Amino acid sequence: MALGVLLLLCCATWVSATDHTVGDSSGWELNVNYTNWISGQSFVVGDKLVFKYAASQHNVETVNAAAYNACSSSSPISTGTTGQTTITLDPSGKHYFICGISNHCSQGMKLEVDVAESSSTSPSPPSSSTTNTTTPPSTTTTDNNSGAGSLSPVHATVAFMGLVVLKLGVF
Ligand SMILES: [Cu+2]
CATH class of the missing domain: 2.60.40.420 (Cupredoxins -  blue copper proteins)
Structure with missing residues (x-):
């Protein structure tokens, strides 16, 4: 995490x-x-x-x-x-x-x-970047105990990994 x-x-x-x-x-x-x-x-x-x-x-x-x-x-x-x-x-x-x-x-x-402040105006991909900036840091909820709560950051990570792979593919 x-x-x-x-x-x-x-x-x-x-x-x-x-x-x-x-x-x-x-x-x-x-x-x-x-x-x-x-x-x-x-x-x-x-x-x-x-x-x-x-x-x-x-x-x-x-x-x-x-x-x-x-x-x-x-x-x-x-x-x-x-x-x-x-x-x-x-x-x-x-x-x-x-x-x-x-x-x-x-x-x-x-x-x-x-x-x-960084950057609602920068030309980065729309959905995933806003997810990153608005997702609260995981410091408030510990990942082990709350099973439901820990799902969305994981999804964000997976989505972002996909984006990175995409980027690497483009370059
Ligand atoms: Cu000088």
Whole structure:
């Protein structure tokens, strides 16, 4: 049962998540207008931001709103330094990123991302995906004792497995 839930979570994310390469081909760099870039993007929970940059020149600091507004890199929540930093956007709401090197942030290397709840609007298959999101987690009912109650999650799992097989067949 737990495995089934895990499978649902993993595959639901896999089906709907989008990778957003920050700045597209320009990457994470000086002299890129990230306000323009972000105006063409929309983000839902589970999407990924991919920062690509020269590790010797830039970094990616996840910061709070105050640090974002002040371009302060004194206490980032996390810092990526490898040249390619991938951030999974979770939870919904605002996420803030800056470059902590020199004064790059005040020169424009700052990014505010507004993440929406996943996704009644995403173009995934209708019936099974709504079943996944609305089915309550199985934590409230234990699977062994209540025979009738445990049927529907199993059906959902089987349905979803069918969907996955279908998907694999298509690709
Ligand atoms: Cu920089």
